[in-house]
Amino acid sequence: xxxxxxxxxxxxxxxxxxxxxxxxxxxxxxxxxxxxxxxxxxxxxxxxxxxxxxxxxxxxxxxxxxxxxxxxxxxxxxxxxxxxxxxxxxxxxxxxxxxxxxxxxxxxxxxxxxxxxxxxxxxxxxxxxxxxxxxxxxxxxxxxxxxxxxxxxxxxxxxxxxxxxxxxxxxxxxxxxxxxxxxxxxxxxxxxxxxxxxxxxxxxxxxxxxxxxxxxxxxxxxxxxxxxxxxxxxxxxxxxxxxxxxxxxxxxxxxxxxxxxxxxxxxxxxxxxxxxxxxxxxxxxxxxxxxxxxxxxxxxxxxxxxxxxxxxxxxxxxxxxxxxxxxxxxxxxxxxxxxxxxxxxxxxxxxxxxxxxxxxxxxxxxxxxxxxxxxxxxxxxxxxxxxxxxxxxxxxxxxxxxxxxxxxxxxxxxxxxxxxxxxxxxxxxxxxxxxxxxxxxxxxxxxxxxxxxxxxxxxxxxxxxxx
Numbered sequence: 001x002x003x004x005x006x007x008x009x010x011x012x013x014x015x016x017x018x019x020x021x022x023x024x025x026x027x028x029x030x031x032x033x034x035x036x037x038x039x040x041x042x043x044x045x046x047x048x049x050x051x052x053x054x055x056x057x058x059x060x061x062x063x064x065x066x067x068x069x070x071x072x073x074x075x076x077x078x079x080x081x082x083x084x085x086x087x088x089x090x091x092x093x094x095x096x097x098x099x100x101x102x103x104x105x106x107x108x109x110x111x112x113x114x115x116x117x118x119x120x121x122x123x124x125x126x127x128x129x130x131x132x133x134x135x136x137x138x139x140x141x142x143x144x145x146x147x148x149x150x151x152x153x154x155x156x157x158x159x160x161x162x163x164x165x166x167x168x169x170x171x172x173x174x175x176x177x178x179x180x181x182x183x184x185x186x187x188x189x190x191x192x193x194x195x196x197x198x199x200x201x202x203x204x205x206x207x208x209x210x211x212x213x214x215x216x217x218x219x220x221x222x223x224x225x226x227x228x229x230x231x232x233x234x235x236x237x238x239x240x241x242x243x244x245x246x247x248x249x250x251x252x253x254x255x256x257x258x259x260x261x262x263x264x265x266x267x268x269x270x271x272x273x274x275x276x277x278x279x280x281x282x283x284x285x286x287x288x289x290x291x292x293x294x295x296x297x298x299x300x301x302x303x304x305x306x307x308x309x310x311x312x313x314x315x316x317x318x319x320x321x322x323x324x325x326x327x328x329x330x331x332x333x334x335x336x337x338x339x340x341x342x343x344x345x346x347x348x349x350x351x352x353x354x355x356x357x358x359x360x361x362x363x364x365x366x367x368x369x370x371x372x373x374x375x376x377x378x379x380x381x382x383x384x385x386x387x388x389x390x391x392x393x394x395x396x397x398x399x400x401x402x403x404x405x406x407x408x409x410x411x412x413x414x415x416x417x418x419x420x421x422x423x424x425x426x427x428x429x430x431x432x433x434x435x436x437x438x439x440x441x442x443x444x445x446x447x448x449x450x451x452x453x454x455x456x457x458x459x460x461x462x463x464x465x466x467x
Contacts, residue, residue, distance in 0.1 A: 010153075010155055011150045011153060011155050011156020012120065012124060012147055012150035013073075013112055013116075013147070013150065013156050014155075014156055014157050015116070015120055016073065016112065016115045016116050016119055017074075017077060017157070019046075019119050019120070020066070020073045020074075020115070020119070021074065023066050023070040024070060026063060026066075027063075028063055029060050029063065032056065038054075043121040045121050045122065045123050046118075046119055046120070046121065048316075048318055048320065049319070051319050052260060052318035052319035052322055052323045053066065053260065053318065057258060057297070057299065057467065058258045058260060058261070060284070060288070061261075061264070061281075061284045061285055065264050065267065065281055068267075068272055068278065068280075068281050069267070071272075071277050072271045072277075076105055076107055076157070077157075079104075080105075083103075084103045084105050085101075085105070085160040085219065085220050086104075086105050086107060086159045086160050087105065087159060087216075088107050088108075088109055088159035088163070089107070089163045090110065090163070090164065090170075090173050091109070091110040091111075091144075091166075091173075091270060092165050092166055092169060092365075092366055092367045093108075093191070093364075094236075094273065094361055095270065095271055095273055096232055096233060096236040096274030096357070097357050097361075098163075099232045099275065100228060100232050100357075101222055101224065102222060103220050103222050104216070104220045104222075107159060108270045109148060109173075109177070110147070112147040113142075113143055113146040113433055114315050116146065116150070117146065117315050117316050117433050118315065118318060123435060124146040124147075124150075125434065125436070127145075127149035127153070128146050128434060129149075130149045130152060130153055131145050131152060131176075134152060136176070136179070138402070139401075140172050140175075140402060141170070141172040141173055141176070141400060141402055141403065142401075142402070142433040143173075143400060143432065144172075144173050144176055144177065146433055148177065148179075148180045151180050151183075152183055152184070154184070158184055158186070159186060161181075161186050161187045161188070161219055162177050162180070162181045162186060162187070162189070163189050163216075164177045164181075164188055164190045165193075165361060166366075167190060167191075167192050168193045168370075168371045169193060169366050169367045169369075169370040169371035170366055170370060172402065172403070189212055189216065191208055191209060191361065192208055193205060193371040195372070197373050197378075202362065205358055205362055206355055206358045206359075209358035210354060210358075224350065224354075226349070226350040226353075229350060229353050230347050233347060233353055234347060235275060235276065235278070236273050237344040237345060239273050239274070239279055239282060240342050240344055241344070242279065242283065242286060243340065243342075246285060247389075249293065251389065251390055251391060252293060253391065254303035254331070254462075254463050255306065255331045255333070256290075256293035256297070256298070258288075258292075258299075258322075258326065259326045259332040260318070260322045260323070262332055262334045262335070262338050263313065263322065263338065264281070264285060265282070265285065266337060266338035268281050268282060269340070295464075295465065295467075296463070296464025296465050297463075297464070297465050298463035298464070298466065299323075299326045299466065300326070300328060300463060301329070301462070301466060302329050302460045302461060302462045303329050303460065303463065304329035304330060304451060304455065304460055305330050305331065305393050305459075306331045306391060306392050306393045306394075307330060307332060307333060307395065308333045308335070308383070308386060308387050308392040308394075308395050308396075309333075309334070309335035309395075309398065310335070310336055310383050310396070310397050311336050311397055311398060311403070312335050312336060312337050312398070312432050313332075313432060314398065314432050314440070315432055316432075316434070316435040317435070317440045325447070329460075333387075333390045333392055334386070334390065336365045336366070336369075336383075337365060337366070339365060339382075339386050340363065340365070342360050343359070343363075345357065345360065365382065370405050370406075375405065375409055376416070379406075380412075380413050380417060383413070384416075384417070384420050387417075388421065392423060393423070393455055393458070393459055394423055394426065394454070394455055395417055395426070396425070396426045396428060397410055397414070397425065397426070397427045397428065398428035398430060398432065399432055400434070401429075401431045401434075401437055402431075410427065414427070424454050424455070426446065426450045428443055430442075430443060
């Protein structure tokens with residue numbers, strides 16, 4: 001069936017690789033005329049993302065990020081050509097673990113979906129439709145089903161193995177990855193998280209992680225080399241420090257950190273942590289934010305509202321979601337998937353590095369929250385901490401139509417946020433990766449009404465210069 005419906009070049013990963021591959025021919029900076037020329041020939045679906053990232057105030061850093069993504073895609077193709085194992089990992093697993101192997105390379109499911117939704121004509125919808133056409137239920141998470149739907153066509157770049165780190169924290173993710181692994185006939189390595197947040201639970205998790213290490217060593221045919229691990233994790237530790245430097249800058253009013261940079265930070269986290277390319281992008285982001293802070297630049301006359309997204313963003317209209325809000329004075333402080341509790345890994349020995357990786361894996365937001373003894377309590381605790389750190393004025397919940405886990409406790413979490421932090425919390429419908437569910441104009445209208453009626457005039461911060 002797949003061969004009748006699709007040609008070889010039509011898989012999401014293959015198509016994205018082709019598009020990102022063009023970026024190597026772009027200069028590191030571009031004039032307004034060059035940007036205008038590119039936007040003129042791009043398909044409409046792609047132009048929203050490109051016009052957002054090439055806004056003059058962030059253009060140079062954005063090109064560095066895009067070229068970083070191109071580097072990641074090229075790395076996968078090169079790894080395949082050299083016979084390395086391509087390991088598909090989920091959103092809650094540290095790619096630096098795979099980089100610790102010299103004969104393996106990580107691809108992250110959800111980042112592939114976002115890349116396709118941002119860059120491809122049709123925004124990945126055909127792959128969602130293909131998965132539904134196979135009879136899969138529509139309450140699966142669109143974040144991973146779009147990319148994995150592409151893998152199911154049999155006409156795309158396929159992994160050699162799948163690591164599943166979401167059992168207990170995202171069951172939809174776990175089941176679609178298991179299905180795909182079985183469907184395309186590759187092994188799946190499972191990392192369970194116990195529903196026990198005590199030290200005993202942590203010890204059990206480290207034990208499970210060590211089993212994963214052994215399984216991977218056997219599959220890749222390579223024992224982890226301590227020196228190579230130390231090189232990769234040294235860079236990962238430096239990235240962690242840069243992430244927290246950026247976090248500190250995001251506390252300033254009006255916020256000098258462009259809304260899109262919160263997305264860029266976790267794009268780096270999910271694919272380039274532990275690489276020199278990732279470090280270069282983070283350094284450039286910090287330089288840009290510092291320059292904006294020193295010059296007093298802000299995209300609107302005043303910062304009207306500082307909002308923290310307590311789940312995740314919308315990814316199919318980058319200009320509409322990130323830039324247009326910023327130009328109305330609405331700051332996106334960050335979201336759950338891009339907010340972390342990571343600590344530097346102890347590089348003393350191979351054992352301490354493996355334990356550090358296990359702890360990093362545990363502390364991904366959805367793993368520590370959805371997989372906690374009380375999901376609503378842990379979620380509310382983390383939101384209270386992040387919003388107080390970033391001096392938020394309000395919270396907004398949106399996500400995707402099928403996340404039964406977050407929907408099931410949202411009202412409890414919102415009540416706790418209102419009680420503890422006194423922050424009004426707006427709930428939005430729609431789907432983060434499928435535009436068909438609710439148009440951006442409807443979301444804009446709801447956000448504007450919320451800001452205008454609930455937040456406007458309570459706390460505003462005049463800008464020094466608009467730009």
